[in-house]
Amino acid sequence: MQLVIISGKGGTGKTTIAASFAYLSQDSIKCDCDVDASNLHIVLGGEDIEREPYIGAKAASIMPDKCIQCGACERMCRYDAIHDFKINPLKCEGCAACTVVCPANAIELKDEVTGDTLVTQTTRGILSRAHMIPGAEGSGKLVTDVRKKAKKYGTDEDLYLLDGTPGVGCAVMASITGCQGALIVVEPTQSGLSDFKRVLSVVHHFKVHPYICINKYDINERITKEIEAFCQEASIEVIGKIPFDTWVDTSINGLKPIVLYEESAAGHAIRDMWHDLQHKIG
Amino acid sequence: MKIAVISGKGGTGKTTVATNLATVMKATYVDCDVEEPNGFIFLKPDIKESLDVTIPVPTIDTDKCNHCKACVDICQFNALIHVDKVMVFEKLCHGCGACQAVCPTLAITEEERPIGRIQIGTYGEEGMACLSGTLNLTEPMAGPIISQLKGRLGQETSLIDCSPGTSCNVVKGLLDATYAILVTEPTAFGLHDLLLAIDLVEQMSIPFGIVINRVHESHNQVSLYCKSKGYTLLGEIPYDRQIATLYSNGELLVRQSQYKAMFHEIADGVKEAMACSSSL
Ligand code: SF4
Ligand code: SF4
Ligand code: SF4
Ligand code: SF4
Numbered sequence A: 001m002q003l004v005i006i007s008g009k010g011g012t013g014k015t016t017i018a019a020s021f022a023y024l025s026q027d028s029i030k031c032d033c034d035v036d037a038s039n040l041h042i043v044l045g046g047e048d049i050e051r052e053p054y055i056g057a058k059a060a061s062i063m064p065d066k067c068i069q070c071g072a073c074e075r076m077c078r079y080d081a082i083h084d085f086k087i088n089p090l091k092c093e094g095c096a097a098c099t100v101v102c103p104a105n106a107i108e109l110k111d112e113v114t115g116d117t118l119v120t121q122t123t124r125g126i127l128s129r130a131h132m133i134p135g136a137e138g139s140g141k142l143v144t145d146v147r148k149k150a151k152k153y154g155t156d157e158d159l160y161l162l163d164g165t166p167g168v169g170c171a172v173m174a175s176i177t178g179c180q181g182a183l184i185v186v187e188p189t190q191s192g193l194s195d196f197k198r199v200l201s202v203v204h205h206f207k208v209h210p211y212i213c214i215n216k217y218d219i220n221e222r223i224t225k226e227i228e229a230f231c232q233e234a235s236i237e238v239i240g241k242i243p244f245d246t247w248v249d250t251s252i253n254g255l256k257p258i259v260l261y262e263e264s265a266a267g268h269a270i271r272d273m274w275h276d277l278q279h280k281i282g
Numbered sequence B: 001m002k003i004a005v006i007s008g009k010g011g012t013g014k015t016t017v018a019t020n021l022a023t024v025m026k027a028t029y030v031d032c033d034v035e036e037p038n039g040f041i042f043l044k045p046d047i048k049e050s051l052d053v054t055i056p057v058p059t060i061d062t063d064k065c066n067h068c069k070a071c072v073d074i075c076q077f078n079a080l081i082h083v084d085k086v087m088v089f090e091k092l093c094h095g096c097g098a099c100q101a102v103c104p105t106l107a108i109t110e111e112e113r114p115i116g117r118i119q120i121g122t123y124g125e126e127g128m129a130c131l132s133g134t135l136n137l138t139e140p141m142a143g144p145i146i147s148q149l150k151g152r153l154g155q156e157t158s159l160i161d162c163s164p165g166t167s168c169n170v171v172k173g174l175l176d177a178t179y180a181i182l183v184t185e186p187t188a189f190g191l192h193d194l195l196l197a198i199d200l201v202e203q204m205s206i207p208f209g210i211v212i213n214r215v216h217e218s219h220n221q222v223s224l225y226c227k228s229k230g231y232t233l234l235g236e237i238p239y240d241r242q243i244a245t246l247y248s249n250g251e252l253l254v255r256q257s258q259y260k261a262m263f264h265e266i267a268d269g270v271k272e273a274m275a276c277s278s279s280l
Helices: A014-024 A040-044 A072-076 A097-101 A139-151 A170-176 A190-205 A221-233 A247-254 A265-281 B014-025 B039-043 B070-074 B098-102 B143-151 B168-174 B188-203 B221-229 B241-248 B257-279
Strands: A002-006 A029-032 A047-062 A107-122 A125-132 A160-163 A181-186 A209-215 A237-242 B002-006 B028-031 B046-060 B080-083 B085-088 B108-123 B128-135 B158-161 B179-184 B208-215 B232-238
Touching: A002 A014, A002 A170, A014 A040, A014 A160, A014 A181, A014 A209, A014 A247, A014 A265, A029 A040, A029 A139, A040 A107, A040 A125, A040 B188, A047 A125, A047 A139, A072 A097, A097 A107, A097 B098, A107 A139, A125 A139, A139 A160, A139 A170, A170 A190, A181 A190, A181 A265, A190 A209, A190 A221, A190 B039, A190 B241, A209 A221, A209 A265, A221 A237, A237 A265, A247 A265, A247 B188, B002 B014, B002 B168, B002 B188, B014 B028, B014 B039, B014 B128, B014 B158, B014 B179, B014 B208, B014 B257, B028 B039, B028 B143, B039 B108, B039 B128, B046 B085, B046 B143, B070 B080, B070 B098, B098 B108, B108 B143, B128 B143, B143 B168, B168 B188, B179 B188, B179 B257, B188 B208, B188 B221, B208 B221, B208 B257, B221 B232, B232 B257
Parallel strands: A002 A160, A002 A181, A029 A125, A029 A160, A181 A209, A209 A237, B002 B158, B002 B179, B028 B128, B028 B158, B179 B208, B208 B232
Antiparallel strands: A047 A107, A107 A125, B046 B108, B080 B085, B108 B128
16 A cells, blocks of 8 residues: 655645654655655654665766767757757756767767665664755656665555655656555645645546645635535545644654644644544555 | 746745745746746736647657667657557657657657646736746646746846756756745754755855745744855745735735835845845
């Protein structure tokens, strides 16, 4: 069983929930698919037991001694990456089109290390994650790699808990596909509602079962009702409503999952939601 | 002059800063967060123009193809496979043209395929220009939309609302920027993500300043860190419920005079910092 926690957009409290679930499900195998800015290891701590460089992209470069300065590559490149017989690595997509047209064989396509994949032994089980070099291409493939690494540590019967990527692009699709359930975290704001509808279509597209959780539901009860009505209409289940709670900030600053704070109303709501969800996903 | 607004992570208030700042600076607003464009929820511009963004994808003329598989071999994105004939997986195709260039029999032509949309509008009485791009759902490639949006900009001052995170899409938003505003939060996560964002803008040699959002107390770990490193702190947006309510209803903060003053201060800080960095 693979359960992914996602949100149309970052900052909806996804990591707060993911960290709590990760803590509560000691036996699950955790994947931090938010490779752009992974945070789960900050909360769970632990020792890295595996680290591997990740080759995520290719980039072209021109060998100046071979180049006859004909300009064919610059005309070919559709990403405006070549000027004055030099390639701007930030713009290069590594597509190899320039190598096709170069009459002097002066262009090389080289593998680029764009990050590391890591496996961390935490007190609450295995965590597979990645560190991506800022600005690197191909985060979708890296997410797939993180998930593959995690599989080495479990069987098909195990529960895999994935902290997904925000957005609706390639990295998100790589976090969702093949999961059986997706917990979508949404905040009751105008933009939250619009992000939620977009990400929900992606979840439907991949035929993954959605569960909805409204975070800080009491900051705008009008939009909360709108979300609930929308979900009812679409026959999807709102499985949790978490109140606005300043303990959440305390827990983030204390780097501990919110469910460890006895006084926290949000912590209790997340605990209840986890029990419900566990039943549902079996 | 392009000012890019980024954040190591989403949800830190990037769009809040970009939209409100654009109105006080009378700058063009450009929403390059094409996976989840939210800027227009706050600006509600009059839409004047709306157009498709397309990328070219190959079509194969089976009569001309001699099954040499050169196209399959050159495609770096696994968008082509050969089983009896060459097949194209459109969604994997980056539209680079390598396969067409390599085909010895000229069997490959290209067709435009839409992957998203651009909307152009104006905000307010002075007709501030607003641009926004939206990636079609289940399309993986945001890059071409960001490039199209930026291709429409001239010399005017523009505020580029970038994608969250630090991925290749953020780089596309940052390219050619004269200045970057990094939006963060006063927490350990905020600091962690801020360091990634700083790493990126420093790699690209773009001068930057920092705005801290949702501030409870002025001596927080992020502001102390910025001070210790000598980074420019452009401003702090307080943590209050009124801001959360305005935001949740999709309203600009500058509608309220106290917040308007706050964004004017941030704008002054940006102008000053840009003047300093350009005189270096
Ligand atoms: S590999 Fe592709 S993107 Fe890179 S320089 Fe060559 S043609 Fe341009
Ligand atoms: S196509 Fe080759 S020879 Fe011509 S300018 Fe480019 S690198 Fe130089
Ligand atoms: S245009 Fe480029 S990405 Fe698309 S199929 Fe051809 S080689 Fe592959
Ligand atoms: S390169 Fe041209 S001829 Fe060769 S397999 Fe591809 S389409 Fe056919």
